[in-house]
Amino acid sequence: xxxxxxxxxxxESSDFSLANLPFGIFSHASQPPRVGVAVGEYIIDMTxxxxxxxFDQAEVAVSVFEQSTLNxxxxxxxxxxxxxxxxxxxxxxxPNSTLHQAADRVLVRQKxxxxxxxxxxxDYTDFYSxxxxxxxxxxxxxxxxxxxxxxxxxxxxxxxxxxSVQVSGVPVRRPFGQVLPAGADAPVFxxxxxxxxxxxxxxxxxxxxxxxxxxxxxxxxxxxxxFVLVNDWSARDIQRWEYQPLGPFLSKNFATSISSWxxxxxxxxxxxxxxxxxxxxxxxxxADEGAHNFSIQLEVAINPADAEPSIFCQTNARHxxxxxxxxxxxxxxxxxxxxxxxxxxxxxISGPEPNGHGCLLEQTQAGKIPVNLQDGNQRIYLHDYxxxxxxxxxxxxxxxxxxxEVRAQxxxxxxxx
Amino acid sequence: xxxxxxxxxxxESSDFSLANLPFGIFSHASQPPRVGVAVGEYIIDMTxxxxxxxFDQAEVAVSVFEQSTLNxxxxxxxxxxxxxxxxxxxxxxxPNSTLHQAADRVLVRQKxxxxxxxxxxxDYTDFYSxxxxxxxxxxxxxxxxxxxxxxxxxxxxxxxxxxSVQVSGVPVRRPFGQVLPAGADAPVFxxxxxxxxxxxxxxxxxxxxxxxxxxxxxxxxxxxxxFVLVNDWSARDIQRWEYQPLGPFLSKNFATSISSWxxxxxxxxxxxxxxxxxxxxxxxxxADEGAHNFSIQLEVAINPADAEPSIFCQTNARHxxxxxxxxxxxxxxxxxxxxxxxxxxxxxISGPEPNGHGCLLEQTQAGKIPVNLQDGNQRIYLHDYxxxxxxxxxxxxxxxxxxxEVRAQxxxxxxxx
Numbered sequence: 001x002x003x004x005x006x007x008x009x010x011x012e013s014s015d016f017s018l019a020n021l022p023f024g025i026f027s028h029a030s031q032p033p034r035v036g037v038a039v040g041e042y043i044i045d046m047t048x049x050x051x052x053x054x055f056d057q058a059e060v061a062v063s064v065f066e067q068s069t070l071n072x073x074x075x076x077x078x079x080x081x082x083x084x085x086x087x088x089x090x091x092x093x094x095p096n097s098t099l100h101q102a103a104d105r106v107l108v109r110q111k112x113x114x115x116x117x118x119x120x121x122x123d124y125t126d127f128y129s130x131x132x133x134x135x136x137x138x139x140x141x142x143x144x145x146x147x148x149x150x151x152x153x154x155x156x157x158x159x160x161x162x163x164s165v166q167v168s169g170v171p172v173r174r175p176f177g178q179v180l181p182a183g184a185d186a187p188v189f190x191x192x193x194x195x196x197x198x199x200x201x202x203x204x205x206x207x208x209x210x211x212x213x214x215x216x217x218x219x220x221x222x223x224x225x226x227f228v229l230v231n232d233w234s235a236r237d238i239q240r241w242e243y244q245p246l247g248p249f250l251s252k253n254f255a256t257s258i259s260s261w262x263x264x265x266x267x268x269x270x271x272x273x274x275x276x277x278x279x280x281x282x283x284x285x286x287a288d289e290g291a292h293n294f295s296i297q298l299e300v301a302i303n304p305a306d307a308e309p310s311i312f313c314q315t316n317a318r319h320x321x322x323x324x325x326x327x328x329x330x331x332x333x334x335x336x337x338x339x340x341x342x343x344x345x346x347x348x349i350s351g352p353e354p355n356g357h358g359c360l361l362e363q364t365q366a367g368k369i370p371v372n373l374q375d376g377n378q379r380i381y382l383h384d385y386x387x388x389x390x391x392x393x394x395x396x397x398x399x400x401x402x403x404x405e406v407r408a409q410x411x412x413x414x415x416x417x
Numbered sequence: 418x419x420x421x422x423x424x425x426x427x428x429e430s431s432d433f434s435l436a437n438l439p440f441g442i443f444s445h446a447s448q449p450p451r452v453g454v455a456v457g458e459y460i461i462d463m464t465x466x467x468x469x470x471x472f473d474q475a476e477v478a479v480s481v482f483e484q485s486t487l488n489x490x491x492x493x494x495x496x497x498x499x500x501x502x503x504x505x506x507x508x509x510x511x512p513n514s515t516l517h518q519a520a521d522r523v524l525v526r527q528k529x530x531x532x533x534x535x536x537x538x539x540d541y542t543d544f545y546s547x548x549x550x551x552x553x554x555x556x557x558x559x560x561x562x563x564x565x566x567x568x569x570x571x572x573x574x575x576x577x578x579x580x581s582v583q584v585s586g587v588p589v590r591r592p593f594g595q596v597l598p599a600g601a602d603a604p605v606f607x608x609x610x611x612x613x614x615x616x617x618x619x620x621x622x623x624x625x626x627x628x629x630x631x632x633x634x635x636x637x638x639x640x641x642x643x644f645v646l647v648n649d650w651s652a653r654d655i656q657r658w659e660y661q662p663l664g665p666f667l668s669k670n671f672a673t674s675i676s677s678w679x680x681x682x683x684x685x686x687x688x689x690x691x692x693x694x695x696x697x698x699x700x701x702x703x704a705d706e707g708a709h710n711f712s713i714q715l716e717v718a719i720n721p722a723d724a725e726p727s728i729f730c731q732t733n734a735r736h737x738x739x740x741x742x743x744x745x746x747x748x749x750x751x752x753x754x755x756x757x758x759x760x761x762x763x764x765x766i767s768g769p770e771p772n773g774h775g776c777l778l779e780q781t782q783a784g785k786i787p788v789n790l791q792d793g794n795q796r797i798y799l800h801d802y803x804x805x806x807x808x809x810x811x812x813x814x815x816x817x818x819x820x821x822e823v824r825a826q827x828x829x830x831x832x833x834x
Binding site for chain 1: 545565566567571576577578581583592593594595602603605606628629630631655658659661663664668670672697700701702747748752753754755756831
């Protein structure tokens, strides 16, 4: 089916078509943060809409929308969120609907609103699911054996830091850290000289699982509420010195930025595509069938303080080797439980495209080859005041389904560490 | 000063002397979980005591005690918890005090109560701070270079899983996982054959820090609420296959057990001792002076289903190379923020004693040398229905300050993974 035209003007190039309707937390004027839904250039104030009775048939308490996080809404399950979106689609396409008549009270321009971190994140897990990324990075450090022996048998992952996940727009302070200078045998404590971004897609858990009870592949989608765009900031020089033998720690935990808008799993379903063939075939609990990847066009731009943004990377999430069902089945195969609000991210997404490198470590071959910005500047790693802008969207017949952007500017390191 | 005798009989061998008074969450009869304080064989029902006006001068709302976690209490800061303990010490040593007169209503026998996870844990960080442990484990895998070059320059750590932290007494299901059989080139998915414990001390954050603002060594103690005993369960065969290049994941995230009782930082202060000399001297932001280790006697026992407990390990937390101030200073040196409820653990504690190995991996030299139980049984790794019991306490002139125990039994793996 196609939606009838909305009484609200929605540009065809908007990420927030009627087919999308992502959830977020916004505030405007002097009101406290609360749940909103993006459509075109507007935010629907869900509290105001609920108070008008718009969602009465969905039987959702108004208080669910008066929260400063989406957790209570997510806890209501995918089916409830789906009902809310269906009601909004109907309201937005019906002339003189309740929403239409109360548009003045219910709609807030996005440019007038302030966006907040949408979710209270419990645990944050970061995967390493792009074959191109793992191969490109592996080649830099282990040319003879780029992929570890385990890589094609399980979706490698590590636990990240939840406290420092922040919403798009919040700047990132260049971190200090221990770095081993070339040829030295003792480290120095300096601001990172190798600050990098990582282009990722993340998804948020919308249902608690039971400790000791693995989630099977075919159940996994019940546990997914929606997706966000993720920039997993990384300090490569700090990482190189600290990561043996227990993995990255301070090189990653100073900040992770996510998009303001959570695109529901249901809105992404029309973008499903088959993923790459998996050879060797994974063990039975991870051997998946069907189209469970998503065709989401991704790009990264760097915006220097004194110039226009240059697009550095263009790729697509469809290339990811391990899909989200496999990630959930693997994560819980030990009996580890998932909770509402947990964030699971893909790891850096790189593709086969010549400019499909999802981080500077890859693009510059570990700092050896500078990349040119459109304004003539060059970059190996990020400079102070550079702003990194990531965008992601899919296109399907009923409209564009996008994340908006995740953006953040680099601030100089503290003067006194 | 010494405390006068209490009107409540407290055994000299009790972990819960007047000098301790640790906090926990308990329930009994049909009442909901709430805050309690352990003393001798009893729990002081803090809600009941507050309702009697016992804490009026501390100006703590009764609702702080009616919670199912300690987070609200911890958020009130160390000084508030200290005032509460001082009032309790006075009440417990004053004949006919309010608490004494209402003892029937306020005191619950520990054996009649059910203990709950004391804290809603935000992020869980696990360090690797025992030199003996890192050296012993390193020798098994890299005899020529047991310690990584970074080890003496920073307290190595990784992010753990908060969702699966559980309270003492909750059993642990033997996890399934991918394991590479000897000589094979592809893994199998089986119940772990190398289930291990790790003896650790953990501490809980009681004050939010600011993102981008490192905590200096001399400020670090302001952020510590108290300590727990930790068993960081590990599956060594799963760990060996999965951990490259991003560190342990499923081999650790199926369960972590902590003690029911949170011993306040203030109660541990009389147990302070100097730690080992640090050579080379750490960089300035980690170079600490003074006595910041704790003399806490630790032991691990295994209790097979059909026998008596055998003590496997006896050591002391004083041997830890990196202290908690250094752990906090390092953790936040990148700008990473800490939040009330975060758990930071020491990593496996081993000491120089002949039986001072804090895990079976070390004690059995990676599964090569079985250890003998007192009943004649042997163990390489844990069997189904084995119960692991850890205890920890310090002794000072005013009484014993202990954690009670952290115990859990191993249940067989699921039949259908």
